[in-house]
Amino acid sequence: MSEPVMRSPLHSFGLASQARQIDDSCGVWANEIPYLGYISLRGDGRDQTFVTAASNALGVPLPLQSCTLSSSNDLKVLWLSPDEWMIVAAPGQANALRSCLQQALAGVRSQVVDNSGGYTKIFLGGSKALDVLRHVSVYDFESLQPNRVVGTTFGKSSAYVFRQGDGYRLIVRRSFADYIWRYLARAATPYGFGIANAAPG
Amino acid sequence: MTSFRVRRPGARIDFEKPLSFSFDGQPYSGFAGDTLASALLANGVRMLARSFKYGRPRGIVGSGPEEPNALMQIETGAHTIPNLKATQVELYDGLTARRTTGYPTLEFDLKSIGGVFARFMPAGFYYKTFQNQKLWPKFEHIIRQAAGYGSAPAEPDPETYDHSHRHAQVLVVGGGASGLLAALAAGRAGLKVVLLDEQKECGGWLLSSPYSIIGGKAADAWLKIVIGELQSMPNVEVLTRTSAFALHDMNLVLAVEQLQDHLPLAERAVNRPRQRLHRIRAESVVLATGAIERPLVFGNNDVPGIMTASALTTYLNRYGVAVGKRVLLHTSNDHVYQGACDLIRAGCEVVLADARARVNPAWEKRARAAGVDLRLGYGISFARGGREVNGAQLVKLDAGQNVVTGTGPSIDCDALGSSGGLSPTVHLYCHDGGRPHWDEEKLAFVVPATGRAKSRIYCVGAVTGEFGLQQALEQTQRTIGDLLASLGKPTDTTSAVDVRTDEPQTVPPRRIFRIPDGKREGHGKKAFVDFQNDVSAADIHLAVRENYRSIEHIKRYTALGFGTDQGKLSNVNGFAIAADARGVSIPEVGTTTYRPAYSPVTFGTLAGLHADETFEPRRYSAMHACHVARGAEFEPVGQWLRPWYFPLPGEDMHAAVRRECLAARRGVGIMDASTLGKIDLRGKDVREFLGRVYANDWAKLAPGKCRYGLMLDENGMVMDDGVTACITDDHFVMTTTTGGAARVLSWLEKWHQTEWPDLDVYMTSVTDHWATAAIVGPKSREVLAKVCAGIDLSSSAFKFMDWREGTVAGIPARVFRISFSGELAFEVNVDANYGHYVWEALMDAGGEFGITPYGTETMHVLRAEKGFIIVGQDTDGSMTPLDLDMAWAVSMKKPFSFIGKRSFARSDTAGPNRKQLVGLLTEDPEIVLAEGAQIIERADTAPPVPMLGHVTSSYYSPELKRSIALAVVRDGINRRSEEGRKAGRNVLYAHAGGKAHKVRLVSPVFVDPKGERQNV
């Protein structure tokens, strides 16, 4: 039997082979950042025991303010609701992180679920990235501050979006990824749409 | 052909850039900057349409979106566009336009024959005739052929569209003088401003009025300075060619931007959208939408060459086209005087008939000085001319009453412009419930200058009835000052602009709409109110006479304002004439309701990117590529695309399904079950929660075990079903139907959040995380054994309805021993990133056993053979678990009254003779009943036939080598019981497509009734 091979949600687009260095030739650049770890964490943000245990396990404070995120080198913790967070971890880290959280939260009203197969991340950059977001979503991205994350519409689907560096990161559900990518490509094509290589995590 | 070009500095025509175009196959030339209308006029084309009802010759009346007549078919083939107004089509080289009316030709229109009999075709005549229902289709066919303007394309659209969602602090609609000033002030205050203008450049009426002076500067220079400053501000965005067509609640303005239509076909960028829908959410909206001049209503006022006076002026000043040499102007107000002077300056002779006996002395002086032949106190009784105007008969008007006191001169002319006053463009203000009010002095429906401060809608300029330039600008300064003050911004940014003009103070217009001709309405020459729908003043009087008195009735009876111009020229005249006919005031008549779209917008723009492959989301499983590679046919299920069957070369569906079924029953099959909804539930109260939302009991389900559950709505009807596994005592994983996943999660959240927040339960969707392959058949264990580690697969260690954790092909997996086929079966769940890999690994492992992938069709056959229901196919929202003969899945003993339970006890739900699920066998085993066949008592199908139920599922069973079906039948369970059989009540007929087949009611479990196979 061959070695196990992962296939990301956008595998069928063959993005890796089209990727190139970002330059001025396109107004919009994007690519999939595959195989990250995704942990869904549920618990009561007003429960100090839960917050402390989770923060300690994660090594970063659990963001308690709505629509904010906190991050360390390895992971990002996105506030999704007063009792829900998404933890985005480096590839291969999800399992360990899940165990660690579950141990820390033993006996605390909470839920820790590995959802790594269920999501993927899309890098969106370029001088016209904001214009593209205006095409695909109803949210006012112009006022989206760094360190904030929003769950909003993407076409007739949805995405979690935050800023990182010069661009944006979108976290989308696996089964919708095909639709979302096609939609994104259609919206971006008028500006010149390039597949970026070495998309920064 | 008496029109001529006027070369005047400041005109928006580039005489260095000639363009060629065609109209109705005739070549013409124009210049860059022309609209199709201005170019046609410059070429002397007067008649370019025939009227809707009477086939009367028609020409251009307006210069913008108000144009009722000049509806054009632009371009041909896939790029063709019907019904564009020539006044809004920017000319480009090579443009092709065709008329949309006039059959067989413009010169001779068949409908003009009908026009001879116009008196027998008054408003609403068709309600009074053609009353034979049998003959009506023939009449209707003729009516339909005669109706309609342009033609829809015959091909799909080669161009694309998109949406842009914007958020502004201040949205200014209209880039005329007031709008520009408003945007400038808001921009200088540092606010995020968007300014929209429907034309290709800002300026509004100033573009038609080059001799206006603002703050000592000529209009042109003033515009350059203001627009230049706006464009230099990073916080201000100016969108031209962008028409705001709707204002929805909470200041959501929709506007369509034209990105390509002004370019020659060859120059249009393939990747660029043709049009863009801007959905702009604004904290404050400033409506600077201006006003549109309405014509006066007089006899034969529809002859080509008769326009609004402002259109004449616009063609002259902005487009460099003098429409005629001898121009007759007719007015009731001051607005035409500057235009009259401009026409003289261009070399025209001008007669100006003012309905007022005494006019504004300042204007009178200027006009006379310029050489205008002023006739005061006169009205036009009727115009002369057929295909173009050649004169008009004047009448002397009483100074007070709108009656004729004597005859007047007959004036020759080759162009005629009239002005009945300005009608503010109040449409957007009214879309979200705002109402305009009638200003008797200004003779206009206006909106308040204060707008609707609570909604943060402000109005400036002509839309408020401030028709004078200086007054409008001063009012804009005050209003924007208020707006800025409300935001705590300095208000001096507007007052810094000098807005003094040299315009004389205007004096009130005369209250006249319909120029009297000395005859009773309906006896004189036709005087049109709505050109596009051929609605005359007499039609409105007739409607009122017939008691269609509400303005909405008048509109609907006569079609007033129903055209593609939405009554921009006609409505106020119509309201006024209706008021006269009813003998009431105009405010008592009121207005019709203003509805979007202010100007028409393409379906493509509305759809944006929601077209073609991105019309709606389509979801794929992680194993999709595996199925494509194996040649699967697919079936849409909810948002998903699932493999339907996997035909081998030469196989049809029947053959493929037969092969797949037998593989699963005799050997081993494999199916992608990833699309089922999966919800992870955690918390110490999950059991209790499950007990409330499912009909059955969950108190004793042990870790490592699974159970099937029926989920009911509160009405007691089955809404979803699925298997839930107990992972640990406080951790469960629920599966739902493919189509029901999102609904179920939302349903569970709603109950938890609203009714039972104290229950310790968290729910998270893991549908997308897990990829699931079901391995099905007697050999499934052997296949799995080859790749599975960490699980004892023996039947004693891993029983039916158990689940275990281990690895499959080296990947951590949850394996469920559950079965939707009645066979030994395992469902392998892995991280979806490995879904593709694990599917292929299972295929490899199953190779030696002939593992056969199968799709939804085979799944349906297998489950039907076992009598397993599909929610939504065998149920329709009216079936209780008891109706499904599934009492075993209901626990009436649970302490909590689970959702839906109480409804069972209602008299009808608990009553006899309900439709119940049964199996059906046809007398002829080869006949596969139609799904949807109706169950009836006797073979006689002459209606009406009482129906007892219907076939919900029907297949040919390869296992049984005969057809089988499931059905819901009244009292079906009794009918198929021993007693029912004895009474012969179990034999019925299934009727479909006119044929009735004898059927026998049996148990719905056709294969392995004892359920032994799944336990091996």
Next chain:
Amino acid sequence: MRKDYSSWSLFTKGLRHNEGWDPAWRSAEPKPSYDVVIVGAGGHGLATAYYLAKEHGLRNVAVIEKGYLGGGNTARNTTIVRSNYLWDEAALLYEHALKLWEGLTEDLNFNVMFSQRGVFNLGHTLQDMRDIERRVNANNLNGIDALVLDAAEVKRRIPILNTAKTARYPVLGASFQPRGGIARHDAVAWGFARAASKYGVDIIENCEVIGMDIANGRIVGLETTRGPIRSERVGCVASGHSSVLAKMAGIRMPIESHPLQAFVSESMKPVLDTVVMSNAVHGYASQSDKGELVIGAGIDHYTSYTQRGSPHIIEHTAAAIIELFPMFSRVRMNRQWGGIVDTTPDACPIISKTKIKGLYFNCGWGTGGFKATPGSGNVFAHTIAKDDPHPLNRAFDLARFSTGHLIDEHGAAGVAH
């Protein structure tokens, strides 16, 4: 009834400059009392009054209306007429209506332009096709014309329809009711108003009900903005405002009032000569005699009495129409609007007596009201005149929401419009 409207009358009156036309109906001042008062002068209310007068001899009848007659949903619908409903109760009621439609122009001496150009209900999934088969078979057994067409046949009959297999919602087939079609919506209200008025029915516009006088469990009169009106029989036919009226009588209704939007294109040459409906993509279309495409949208989910809905619903519908008819992408929407539809939990109407003696309700038509107009009025008139439901509306009583005997026309029935 004298047939005042004819080609001959058009000719003779035309000769005299059309001055001789009588008012189509008489606008009446409210009298102190009536035998029956109908609240709501939409198509249903006016039809009720007409049939009360014509079939039950009740002429001392008033129809009172808060706005102008025919100004509610009668004026705002997409004019589709069909009877191919699933369940016997609904199908027979709508078929009763359809039969009346077929003679309505002659009966009313008013051309309501009932155009039987056929109605297609498209199927896009296998389940859609099962439901279509089920419904068509049921229709046939109820004596209602209906047939199942496969995709090729649908394409043959509607060549401009996109039947590509690759479509997001591929067309797998359709049901077709040849006798279905469209009618001129305003004309229905005007025609009934005129015919009722000729029988002596008082039509009173701008008269809003502001209270109900109820004594000892029976209705005795109404308070209106034009004064009190006595009547011991009151039929409420107020569609979206039914809950408001019911509240005055202290009755709770299983009704929610939602925006339902529609739009028309600019007028074009004939391109679509039938009615096409699709529940899966949420859109339906026909082309009016004037040449406008008349397009209906899906319902807005929230309740509202504003006659305005959310624009994204219209945008979705435009997208759906392009999905069905790609060639309409470049066609333009001319005007959009909204109505207030009164929906019930089982998508079936309520035509019922109430716990208040003499007070009757006819409401809850959801998206199906227009097509039922003559039938609804006919059976409601019977219900009021006899104080007992007509056999065709017996099942549509309020009691079903207690007994559980719902007539669920959701989903399978192709209810939407």
Next chain:
Amino acid sequence: MFVFFCPHCGENREEEEFGYGGEAFIPRPSAPETLDDDAWGDYLFMRKNPKGWHWEMWSHNTGCRKFFVVKRNTATNAIAGSWTLSDGRKAYDAEGGAT
């Protein structure tokens, strides 16, 4: 066309992010078996459907997935405010259960 302030996300968001959740504060009877058919039918199906102020639920589908309470005028589309379920209940009770 609506903008709702999501009391959990703390931001104004466009209507497209939300789903309508129906009339608010229809408590499930604590002992359904004790109700007669009429009372149960009332709970199941009867709705206030007022023309005017309406207390209703919306869920923030693309955001926090929480149901919350909105007081909205069905005759004008005006929104008086939005609250979490528990705060909404308090506001509603403070009005005496509203219309």
